[in-house]
Amino acid sequence: MGIETILVIILWGALIAYIVWRFMPARGLKKMKQEEFRASLRKGQLIDVREPNEYKGGHIIGARNIPVGQMKLRMKELRKDQPILMYCQGKSRTNQAAKLLLKNGFTDVYMLEGGFKNWKGKIKKD
Template identity: 40%
Template sequence: MQLPAISATAVPADAYLLDVREDDEWAAGHAPGAVHLPMMQVPARLEEIPRDAEVVVVCRVGGRSSQVVSYLLNNGFTNVVNLDGGMQDWAASGREVVAGDGQPGRVI
């Protein structure tokens, strides 16, 4: 099955960006306004993921996030898409990356 996906440049400013990377990756750098929910915690925290807005799921390169998108689709979500290329493409396309302390971040 082809998963729904979006490019970093096409993500709307008001999208709900769900970052499923680990704590150290998140702290090093993430998209402003993103919500951190590590991949392994998704099943226990499904109720925190909105069903009434487009949810863009992101990891470092798109592998883990595609697994999360597949999981969410299999659990009744219809509003989730994978960020093609993950945070690496996000940063490469010139989108802002911030660290945990608000300083410029980096993708690790």
């Protein structure tokens, strides 16, 4: 087996490991159906992890925008003693944000099942 073949195998293995890690559900992240999520809005911190332009195009009333790419730097804005209710358009960015939060000591982390694209409640546009 040549060195090129070994390198290709290593690269493919790394790519597969990255894909599995990125899309694997965050351990400790709890999913909430819309009814339960809506009922919990006043009990926790509502975070929209989408990009600012998506947030301005429409978001759940009361949500703060902390894009997933900024979560590591801005997680100090969040309280660990209150539940965190998050959503993105679907679920992958919420999952990424949850992994960061759970790794950094947050324990009460929830996501909106189905994401914003399936939200039936009231929204606000900026």
